[in-house]
Amino acid sequence: MIEAKDVNKYFGDHHVLKNINCTFEKGKTNLIIGQSGSGKTVLMKCLVGLYEVDQGTVFYNERNFSKMNFEQRKDLRQEIGMLFQGSALFDYMSVEENVMFPLNMFTKQTKEEKRTRVNFVLERVNLENVNRLMPSELSGGMRKRVAIARAISMNPKYLFCDEPNSGLDPQTAGVIDTLIKEITVEYDITTIVNTHDMNSVLSIGDTVAFIYNGELWWKGDRDTILHTKNKELNDFVFGTELTSRLKQ
């Protein structure tokens, strides 16, 4: 479980996150949604420590992340996997080297053990015979799947996904969503997904937190989100032509 308590973040005079209090539960896909510029990416980066919170605290299973030093964070980060918006695969490494990188860096496994693990996680994300390909030779969906494989190679307890569906067609986006959901349940991990894709919300949103203007505006799940009376959330959810017609 991950908990944000009274989290505030400023960029100069701009108050980006305002007293965010939110719990992200284990074994569930916890979604953070909101318009572009609402602060959801900043919140995720505060949770993983890429940004320092200015006020407030972040807890990982009651361990105070905000007070940890570099070494303590380094240890905790081996329990974290993250899928970035643009996949963030290392350009100069092949698929196998990318997935093997955390194992090389932080384990004492033999080359054979590492290769077995790499093949296992690549198979888990439905990728086979791509070990020697370079990231530039992969499609967008394949890159995301390799990034997921790299993120889960160390058996993480926490998985963060920043806009996992951006730039993907609806069908491929659905495959990625399903994969994230399956991995969350299978490994019983705490997954936080940052998205503005309503398909993802409705298909994998075990819990949904709506961020509006830097504040936690609404919290619920994929069933309650369609029946809420919250105006700002309704504007967001039914903001597209398709969803507004469906509502009618």
Next chain:
Amino acid sequence: MNLKVITHIGDYVILMLKVFTKPQKGKIFWQRLMDEIQGLGIESIGIVAFISVFMGAVVAIQTAYNIDSPFIPLTMVGWTTRQSVILEFSPTIISLILAGKVGSRIASEIGTMRVTEQIDALEIMGVNSANYLIFPKVVASLLINPVLIVLSMWMGILGGWLAMLASSLASTTDYVNGIRIDFQAYIVFYAIVKTLFFAFIISTVSGFYGYRTSGGALEVGQASTKAVVVSSIIIILFNLILTQLLLT
């Protein structure tokens, strides 16, 4: 303006404190060091040799043409070429050329990794990204640049001899005798000390500008340009300081 410069220097020092720490995994550092020696050094041999041969040739021809007094011996051509190449051309001008070639490569490589979130990916895994990315480049530059500069010295003097052979402005005997007149090994030591300082400047300044890039492709280009310009200015300043310290 002054405050901006001081802030820059402060940021540079803070980054260097992160860079100069013990590598997290020796084997991976060794692999990266070999890659960097290849990328930053071996791949620069061609351009260094080409420029050195032609510069040595030009220095020799100009010297020979300007000797119009019968009281000045033709051995002066070899002596002047040797002194110009070893004292100034190879350590300083070739370092400026390397600032352009290697500096822009370092800044754009690290800058691209920054804007495509690859550096964030390293940080999330618990890797000290500054040390992982910049330290092998600094060590590689310190190891390979003196080799390139000594090669440049040889090629410059060789170029001068080839020019004399082709133009018949001075005989091989005069040229070789000129090279040997009053040779002091200290000038080679002086050139190598300067090269080490310049190698450090090129790799750390370029690494600094690449690492602090934010934005997109435009900013990567700007970071690359800044890295070359600032490295070149610092090299010119240090050239004066080191010459004053080492030769007087």
